[in-house]
Amino acid sequence: MSAAAALLPSSALHQDWRKVFRWGLICGGSLIALCLVGMPVELDRREIVERYLSLGYVSVLLVPICAGWVAATQIVLEGFESRKQGLYDLVTGLLVGVLGGGGLSLLMVALDSWNLRDPLVNWSPKLLRFLTYENGMGFGAGAWIITCGVLGLAGASLHVVPRVVRRVVAIVLMGLLALSVLESAVSDLSEGFRLEWLADLIYAKKGGLTLTSALVVGIVMAVVAALTDGRVKAVTNRYREMEGMERQKASIVLFAVVAVLCIVLPIFLGKIMNELLANVGIFLLLALGLNIVVGLAGLLDLGYVAFFAVGGYTTAVLTSPNSPWFAPELHFGVSLIFVVIFAAIVGLIIGAPVIRMRGDYLAIVTLGFGEIIRLLFMSDWLGPYFGGAQGITNVPGVDLGFATVKGTDPRSVFYLVLFFCVIAIYVSWRLQASRLGRAWMAIREDEQVAEAMGINTVSAKLMAFVVGAVLAAFSGAVLAAKVGSIFPTSFMILVSIIILVVVIVGGMGNIAGVLVGSVVLIGVLGGPKQPGLLQEFQNFKLLIYGILLVFMMLKRPEGLVPSARRSRELHQDEFLQDAWLKGDKLGIDDDEIETGHVEEESR
Amino acid sequence: MSSDNGSPKDVTALLEFRQVNTHYGAVHILKDVDLAIYPGELVCLLGGNASGKSTTLKTLLGMVTPTSGEVVLDGEVVNNKPTSYRVVNGVTMVPENRRLFKRLSVKENLELGAYLRNDKEGIAEDLEKIYGLFPRVKERLSQKSGTLSGGEQQMVAIGRALMSRPRVLLMDEPSMGLAPALVQQNFELIQQIHSDGVAIFMVEQNANMALSIADRGWVLQTGRVVLDDTAEALLANPELRASYLGEG
Numbered sequence: 001m002s003a004a005a006a007l008l009p010s011s012a013l014h015q016d017w018r019k020v021f022r023w024g025l026i027c028g029g030s031l032i033a034l035c036l037v038g039m040p041v042e043l044d045r046r047e048i049v050e051r052y053l054s055l056g057y058v059s060v061l062l063v064p065i066c067a068g069w070v071a072a073t074q075i076v077l078e079g080f081e082s083r084k085q086g087l088y089d090l091v092t093g094l095l096v097g098v099l100g101g102g103g104l105s106l107l108m109v110a111l112d113s114w115n116l117r118d119p120l121v122n123w124s125p126k127l128l129r130f131l132t133y134e135n136g137m138g139f140g141a142g143a144w145i146i147t148c149g150v151l152g153l154a155g156a157s158l159h160v161v162p163r164v165v166r167r168v169v170a171i172v173l174m175g176l177l178a179l180s181v182l183e184s185a186v187s188d189l190s191e192g193f194r195l196e197w198l199a200d201l202i203y204a205k206k207g208g209l210t211l212t213s214a215l216v217v218g219i220v221m222a223v224v225a226a227l228t229d230g231r232v233k234a235v236t237n238r239y240r241e242m243e244g245m246e247r248q249k250a251s252i253v254l255f256a257v258v259a260v261l262c263i264v265l266p267i268f269l270g271k272i273m274n275e276l277l278a279n280v281g282i283f284l285l286l287a288l289g290l291n292i293v294v295g296l297a298g299l300l301d302l303g304y305v306a307f308f309a310v311g312g313y314t315t316a317v318l319t320s321p322n323s324p325w326f327a328p329e330l331h332f333g334v335s336l337i338f339v340v341i342f343a344a345i346v347g348l349i350i351g352a353p354v355i356r357m358r359g360d361y362l363a364i365v366t367l368g369f370g371e372i373i374r375l376l377f378m379s380d381w382l383g384p385y386f387g388g389a390q391g392i393t394n395v396p397g398v399d400l401g402f403a404t405v406k407g408t409d410p411r412s413v414f415y416l417v418l419f420f421c422v423i424a425i426y427v428s429w430r431l432q433a434s435r436l437g438r439a440w441m442a443i444r445e446d447e448q449v450a451e452a453m454g455i456n457t458v459s460a461k462l463m464a465f466v467v468g469a470v471l472a473a474f475s476g477a478v479l480a481a482k483v484g485s486i487f488p489t490s491f492m493i494l495v496s497i498i499i500l501v502v503v504i505v506g507g508m509g510n511i512a513g514v515l516v517g518s519v520v521l522i523g524v525l526g527g528p529k530q531p532g533l534l535q536e537f538q539n540f541k542l543l544i545y546g547i548l549l550v551f552m553m554l555k556r557p558e559g560l561v562p563s564a565r566r567s568r569e570l571h572q573d574e575f576l577q578d579a580w581l582k583g584d585k586l587g588i589d590d591d592e593i594e595t596g597h598v599e600e601e602s603r
Numbered sequence: 604m605s606s607d608n609g610s611p612k613d614v615t616a617l618l619e620f621r622q623v624n625t626h627y628g629a630v631h632i633l634k635d636v637d638l639a640i641y642p643g644e645l646v647c648l649l650g651g652n653a654s655g656k657s658t659t660l661k662t663l664l665g666m667v668t669p670t671s672g673e674v675v676l677d678g679e680v681v682n683n684k685p686t687s688y689r690v691v692n693g694v695t696m697v698p699e700n701r702r703l704f705k706r707l708s709v710k711e712n713l714e715l716g717a718y719l720r721n722d723k724e725g726i727a728e729d730l731e732k733i734y735g736l737f738p739r740v741k742e743r744l745s746q747k748s749g750t751l752s753g754g755e756q757q758m759v760a761i762g763r764a765l766m767s768r769p770r771v772l773l774m775d776e777p778s779m780g781l782a783p784a785l786v787q788q789n790f791e792l793i794q795q796i797h798s799d800g801v802a803i804f805m806v807e808q809n810a811n812m813a814l815s816i817a818d819r820g821w822v823l824q825t826g827r828v829v830l831d832d833t834a835e836a837l838l839a840n841p842e843l844r845a846s847y848l849g850e851g
Contacts (some may be wrong), residue, residue: 452695452696
């Protein structure tokens, strides 16, 4: 100790020990939890860099880096001189990492000594082999403590290095990880653009990057990252600060680019990617509908899947020749009219009794209704009409005359769902600015006062249910045409929950947020049954959903994309605060300044 | 009860209760309440907790339907007319604790006050009027109303109510939750709105202050009107002084 103290400047030893222990425990705890969940072992098969690094090890190694980074983050207190970041933080990171590695070592010892496989499925020799790297215990424990310590140090050192370095390191690491994990997507894309040779060059035959390609791509990324430093932010800032006409023009350009991408890109994409896009579209449509109900009107509807089911079943019954009771075999377009009608009716039926309830009660009752609808479709009682558990099969595709939209051609499904999404986005956008939209927002904020303003809260809330129901039913109709059959199991409660998560994570009451949310969650992670880009994480999807939801609620409740207005307001708050701090109004109660006006006026 | 309570007898009341009874479930809240608010008056309703003050306001506004008796607006019985009908006909409430739509901007709050109006020019005109009355509000139009200070929120709440062009403003505890220094200014503001010809029906716990600016007042006790008199008489009433003004 004294030798160490002599070597190190004293500042490194005056640690905030509580902080170090807290983050060390968090680091170790997360590592142990991760291992016991089984993620590293399962992901070990997936190579990131051929022969050198698997996704399993990456998932473990990321933890101490993050813990080190977070533990060394300094909270800058306004009005206080902040300490310069340096050795102190590096030591913090190192210690946090070592503690984390210690946690893993303890796990290893426990794995070796006891058998807890009964409650903990992943308590297996496999995990021990993974942790010891097929060497002895001593080697494993030492290796983990050193590795985690170094990684914690690396995480903490990101605070010390210049910003450019930080940016380059982050982009290269994340970029390589993404490139490797998204191998199937990249291969698919490269095939579409006839660049197979490039994909062959980058990826090893067994999957994962080759070491050389990892190095080359890493260097390219580093150069690009260093060159673009600061420019991306400048562009987005310029866009944010635009006003009036200029902003409108920029928005139109942006919109046009997205539109062209949406129309052109699928042509170059293969089946898997188009399938994925179609799934994103179906869930986007649902999320847009739920966004009106939850985000605008503030009605927490946990049974939203009911309307999805109504749309699917209506389409199936009306178009399929296999409908058991009534099979008019209508065209999809004609059946759509009935989809709207039935969705609106069901929206009213479910909405009417629950409309008087608030908050939690509404959530619980709608939750029940969502299950009731599914159980009704599944029941023997309605079996003769809707096929019970066997569902309705042989739902035809959509015959458009020049083309047929069907599940075997996911590209066509994507275009169909894109059409509906465009309608839904337009409707949401117009409604938001409308009188009804304002009534919804008022109800969301304070229902009683909204009523006192003369807003008919009952009809406004019913309208929210009906509009949401119709959009969800469209989505159900597309699902029926896409899958070609409809089963009650497609309408599990999980669908409601996942859509709600999409809306919350994206940003409630915000169309762009919902868009981003569905691309990120459904596209990358996958829907309740639909695989996403990260197929490897399939088994851990719900876990990641849960973690993401908790994280967002704690750290960013406004969602990934806070509405433009909201961020402007936040910006303005800061601005006002700065002005207030700089001005000479310090020490005077704000109220008194403001009411000075009132006094003058009232004389 | 004094026979001459100071009300102008020869005019039709703007808003009136005739022997109103209300229930929440089986619980009897208002018991045979008689009230009358005449055009351009400033009146106040006093009473302790759970005396039925808020229910009176809700019944006046149509959010609660009386079980018996009549609510009369301009001589017309409006018991079964919705709130919107009363708002259109000039009855508006400033709710207790202001209760702005917190995550909406100040402008949106004001516009929601004019929700039932369709005359765009009139709305724009009234907005300007409110900016004139509260210059501070104009500076904060795009700000979320939840981020305003208490005094500013009060301005927006009153502005929002004025946006419906009320003939009578029902104010629920206007001085509640305001800093002591603001209470006086708030009462001055109420007087100013009153001097523009808007009748004011104020529910208050701050009896002294309320009576000092009011023409007439009622005292409500467990749902029954126990005193109905001019403000001066009420101020002088020893019983009232004992129970509400904290003087023994």
